[in-house]
Amino acid sequence: MRRLNVAMIGFGNAGRAFSRIILEKQKEIEKTMDCDIRIVAITTGRRGSFLCEEGIDLEEACRQIEEEGAFRTDSPQYSKLTSTEVIRSVEYDVMLELTPLQIFTGQPAIDHIKAAMQRKKHVVTANKGPIAWAYKELREMAEEKGVCFYYETTVMDGTPIFNLTVDTLKFCKVTEVSGILNTTTNFVLEELAKGASYEEAMQEGRKRGFVEADPSMDMDGWDAAAKTTALLNVLMHADITPRDIDRTGITAITEKDIKEAKRRGCFIKLFCRGVIEDGKVVGTVKPIEVPEQELIAHIDGTSSAVSITTDLMGKLTIVEHNPEILQTGYGIFSDLIRVIDHSK
Structure with missing residues (x-):
């Protein structure tokens, strides 16, 4: 053996x-x-x-x-x-x-x-x-x-993201990657939409064990930027670092922003995306309004999702539901x- x-x-x-x-x-x-x-x-x-x-x-x-x-x-x-x-x-x-x-x-x-x-x-x-x-x-x-x-x-x-592209999407070219990648901000935004304050959302997240004592790396978008960079480096051969990501966290999102988005039938999500512009891979992390009829709007709690767009298989979305x-x-x-x- x-x-x-x-x-x-x-x-x-x-x-x-x-x-x-x-x-x-x-x-x-x-x-x-x-x-x-x-x-x-x-x-x-x-x-x-x-x-x-x-x-x-x-x-x-x-x-x-x-x-x-x-x-x-x-x-x-x-x-x-x-x-x-x-x-x-x-x-x-x-x-x-x-x-x-x-x-x-x-x-x-x-x-x-x-x-x-x-x-x-x-x-x-x-x-x-x-x-x-x-x-x-x-x-x-x-x-x-x-x-x-x-x-x-x-x-x-x-969740088999990298393995999926290597083992089952052979000869597919990835042209775009997007998704919800940071569970802390996803949870906090959801709690804010329910009427909780930032501090109440943080306390609940700490009680559940997934919000750090210092959540700034999550709230400022750095964790999401690092994950986006990893996806783009591997799937789109970007050769970039997190400092190359156009990054905006969620700390400036207010209760008013949440309510106005809801009035328009939208949810605010910290959205990660990488696309090819002028032959170069460009990555962004920023809060956006997502219409409630879109799948990504319903990635709730500590769930995550990533969508991979390819030339031969179109767009595929993988959801990880509330992982432990x-x-x-x-x-x-x-x-x-x-x-x-x-x-x-």
């Missing part, structure tokens, strides 16, 4: 959701794909690292983080190695880049990916920063080193399965 060693750089909610999927599906993977997946390294920024060349006890790793807040230093699997040291020295086949997003640089995730690829290791990233800031360079490096480089989770969790962390974990898992399929 083939053995696949995996190093996880980052072990937040998404990493633990992925780990539980591995625990649930491991026997099935062994039976159907003749592959034994072993997590041999887990690193965190402040909660320690685990190393075990025969495979980490994932159940215990999840328990320690969730119940004790950190890896126990007296555990036989505990290690003082940093993420960079693990990436450069541990024997693994696939690196999972799961560190928190640094939206204005994409670092240190970009350097993590480069270091793994230099060792000819396959890479899966759930961090949108590298795709938004250095996609072309990383894609070319993966091709040069002959390794897999997958990133499905970077936009809309585990399981969907994010599945996106990482699905990319790892692709590595198994494409690296035999």
Whole structure:
């Protein structure tokens, strides 16, 4: 049986959701794909690292983080190695880049990916920063080193957007991408339309667990800009960064704006779009009025949607309905399965 060693750089909610999927599906993977997946390294920024060349006890790793807040230093699997040291020295086949997003640089995730690829290791990233800031360079490096480089989770969790275009829309040229990509602003605008204040909407979102303590990256449109950049870089070969996106957030939207839009039979949405103008890909993120009869107007709560327009298949729209962390974990898992399929 083939053995696949995996190093996880980052072990937040998404990493633990992925780990539980591995625990649930491991026997099935062994039976159907003749592959034994072993997590041999887990690193965190402040909660320690685990190393075990025969495979980490994932159940215990999840328990320690969730119940004790950190890896126990007296555990036989505990290690003082940093993420960079693990990436450069541990024997693994696939690196999972799961560190928190640094939206204005994409670092240190970009350097993590480069270091793994230099060792000819396959890479899966759930961090949108590298795709938004250095996609072309990383894609070319993966091709040069002959390794897999997958990133499905970077936009809309585990929804198969990138895989769809690669695997089932072969020879289609993408001419436009658009959609609702930021769940926080979508939720806030919906709550405002119901009569809530900004602060009430924020409090409710924090209570539900998806609004950050500092929501400015969402409210100012930076998260949506990063996701739009990732889509345009991959699907339309744009070679741009989030700073190239014409970006406007929702902080200037008032109760009056919401009511006037409603009077006209419209909803206000933070709309992301990329088109080709004069041979160049141009991206925008801005609040617009959407007529209530359009599908995009009814993307509610924490749902997301993306529309892909192609020359041969016309316009396709994919909706992700109110995802939980399981969907994010599945996106990482699905990319790892692709590595198994494409690296035999």
